[in-house]
Amino acid sequence: MSNRTEQYPQSLAHYLRVKKLQIFSVLKRSDFSGQLVWSDPEGHKWTLFFNQGQVIYGSGGVHPIRQWYRQAQSRLPEPALSYQVLQNSLAIAPRSSWLDSWDYDLMHNWLSQGQLSPQALQEISAHVVADILFDVVQARDTQYKLIRQPALGSSEMPLYVDTPTLLLAVTELWNKWLEVGLEAYSPNLAPVIQHPEPIRAQVSPGVYASLMQLLDGQRSLRDLAAKLGQDVLNLTQALQPYLKAGWITLVEVADFPALNGPDPPIASHQRPLKIACVDDSPMVCKAMGQVIRAAGYDFLPITEGAKAIPTLLAQKPDLVFLDLVMPDTNGYEICSSLRKTSRFKDVPIVILSGNDGLVDQVRARLLGATDFLSKPMEPIVILSVIRKHLIHTRT
Structure with missing residues (x-):
């Protein structure tokens, strides 16, 4: 095992970071097999798996x-990857000999079953590695x-990533990222x-509506680029004037919940966490309930807004999804009333809205909302929001 620290003077850092990639030629010449692990002072860790260079x-x-999810979702025959299906698939996927990577095992199981083509697996692998390499290059100290x-062994020979092409692409992307002044934007x-x-x-009504729907702080620049079928450089550059003006800001977003392990165990004296959904649409409550119950939580659907407050006070859920617009009441009133009670002073309340206007978001937060989620909601995003706000909650 060997260790090297790469640190460059501040004035040269953004020019010299691509030199980190020179290690690939060394590992190629030495037929290296194993793991190349990068880390940074913030605690991030990136691992690349090699076989014979x-x-x-x-x-x-x-x-x-x-x-992984955004690459797999765009290349699997069935793009709707539900969290429960992924967990079930992972549970039966055979483990590889030394690649400590649940997603690699899962994809190879799909490959053996004919659910994923060799070309699709190579494309997913290449894009995942490209994202990793760009992040390593962008990191100041590694x-x-x-x-x-x-x-x-010969019986388990893998499909390889076209490394020379990938290194060239990452280097070109980083150089262009610098040329247009995006160095500070991850x-x-x-x-x-x-x-x-x-x-x-400044924009047409259609573009404005799309921006309000998409730029909700729940999708990274990479997620948005994949969703829109755009290059992340072009997308970020298009948003750059608004970022510089302060009209749009960039915020950290949590990762999706892990698939390769259950939630921390709940002691025998503890009850499962309960999630409530207040929405006048039975279809929304049903769909959300399927996702939440499959993840091991108790679920409380409330489809009559007038009954929301007494039901919530009686049932005492640990998190509330609250629709903003309902026939007989609205999410503002319910949220404000709940925050005035001692029981719901600190309970996470996530507003659901199909409008996604900033005025709604600001008003909801002023009345005590914890978060704001746009409709329609992807199952894995629902779980990500739940775990974001309940990660330290145990009764």
């Missing part, structure tokens, strides 16, 4: 689940170590609109 796969970083392991951050009126005055 060639890259097989990578994992880790700021959003290891997100970076340390790496090499963990040697036996080469894979593609792992999520854009959210702070001042909508100046933006409304």
Whole structure:
């Protein structure tokens, strides 16, 4: 095992960071098998898996689940990857010999069952590795170590990533990222609109509506680029004028919940966490209930707004999803009333809205809302929001 620390003077850092990638030629010449692990002072860790000098796969970083999910979702025959299906698939996937990577095991199981083509697996692997390499290059100070392991046998030969092409692409992306002044912007951050009126005055109504729907702080720049079928450089550059003006800001967004392990166990004297959904649409409550129950939580659906407050006070859920617009009441009134009670003073309240206007968000937060989620909601985003706010909650 070897350790190296790479640190450059501040004035040269953004020019010299691509030199970190020179290690690939060394590992290629030495037929290295094992793991190349980078880390930074913030505690992030990126791992690349090698076999005889060639890259097989990578994992880790700021959003290891997100970076895999967005690539797999766009290349699997069935794009709707539900959290429960993924967990069930992972539970039966055979473990590889030394690649400590649940997503690699899962994809190879799909490959063996004919659910994923070799080309799709290579594309997913290449894009995941590309994201990792860009993040490593962008990180100011990194340390790496090499963990040697036996080469894979002939019976388990993997599909390799086209490393030379990938290194060239990452280097070109980083150079362009610098050229247009994006060095300070991480593609792992999520854009959210702070001042909508100046933006409304500059774009068409259709573009404005799309921006308000998409820029809700729940999707990273990479997530948005994948969703829109755009290059992350072009997307970030398009938002750059609004970022500089302060009309849009970039915020940290949590990773999706892990698939390769259950939630921390609940002691025998503790009850499962209870999640409530107040929405006049039975379909919304049913869909959310399926996701939440499958993840091991108790679920409380409330489809009559007039009964929301007495029901919530009686049932005492640990988190509340609250629809903003209902026939007989609205989320503002319910949220404000709940915050006036001692029981719901600190309970997370997540507002649901199909409008997604900033005025609604600001008003909801002023009345005590914890978070704001746009409709329609992806199952894995629902779980991500739950775990974001309940990660330390145990009764």
